[in-house]
């Protein structure tokens with residue numbers, strides 16, 4: 362059943378089973394499970410376990426790298442599915458990026474793909490993006506309003522989001538952007554504190570929130 366498949370996917374990430382993870386993902390899609398639930402109920406919970414093991418000293422960097430590789434392999438099947446969105450209508454432009462000092466890009470890519478599938482034109486600035494580059498890109502955009510979508514996976518890089526919000530204000534660009542910031546450490550409390558507009562738990566929710574904001 363479904364639960365069993367989610368458990369297998371989760372274990373494939375935990376066990377860093379690169380081939381197995383890819384094959385299980387394909388099997389799950391073929392069996393009719395949605396790409397979103399495969400990510401949210403199988404792969405991401407596996408990543409969480411790997412991260413927790415790393416934190417507690419039960420796993421080391423090579424293991425996280427292999428687990429990430431397993432997830433990236435699965436993405437080869439997941440991303441094309443996510444791209445089959447319903448949004449024919451163009452919503453606007455989303456500028457997506459990962460905060461300076463941070464190279465975690467799996468969640469960023471998922472969020473970017475889901476926004477694209479829902480009608481956003483995407484400008485993907487990639488990972489480890491200095492605030493100045495983000496500001497430059499906002500200035501360059503011709504629309505009256507754009508969606509700014511930032512990710513931070515570490516508490517250190519998350520602090521950079523506060524600085525970015527300050528810089529956006531100082532540059533007089535606050536009215537031009539709706540700002541959605543996310544990543545594992547980001548909370549609604551943090552969003553309120555730094556004066557951003559919203560956050561989201563996962564890529565599917567990010568697409569919904571992004572549409573609401575625009």
Ligand code: HCB
Nearest residue numbers: 412416463464465466467468512515516541543544563564
């Ligand atoms: Co990395 N790492 N890592 N890591 N890593 C974390 C993030 C820790 C939490 C692990 C831990 O200690 N528990 C930790 C950060 C601790 C902290 O600051 N609190 C950590 C650390 C410390 C490090 C290094 C410093 C390790 C070292 O070198 N000693 C180093 C830093 C590199 C750097 O960025 N400068 C490092 C490196 C790595 C890699 C390279 C081995 C690898 C990344 C590979 C890659 O991305 N290409 C990696 C990984 C894989 C992880 C964990 C295990 C998983 C992250 C992940 O991909 N999750 C992570 C543990 C964890 O997060 N619990 C660990 C799956 C995705 C789908 O979830 O949360 O990224 P997501 O995204 C979601 C969600 O947040 C939301 O939607 C996404 C999709 O559903 N979302 C948004 C994301 N962005 C959004 C934006 C929006 O606007 C709205 C929603």
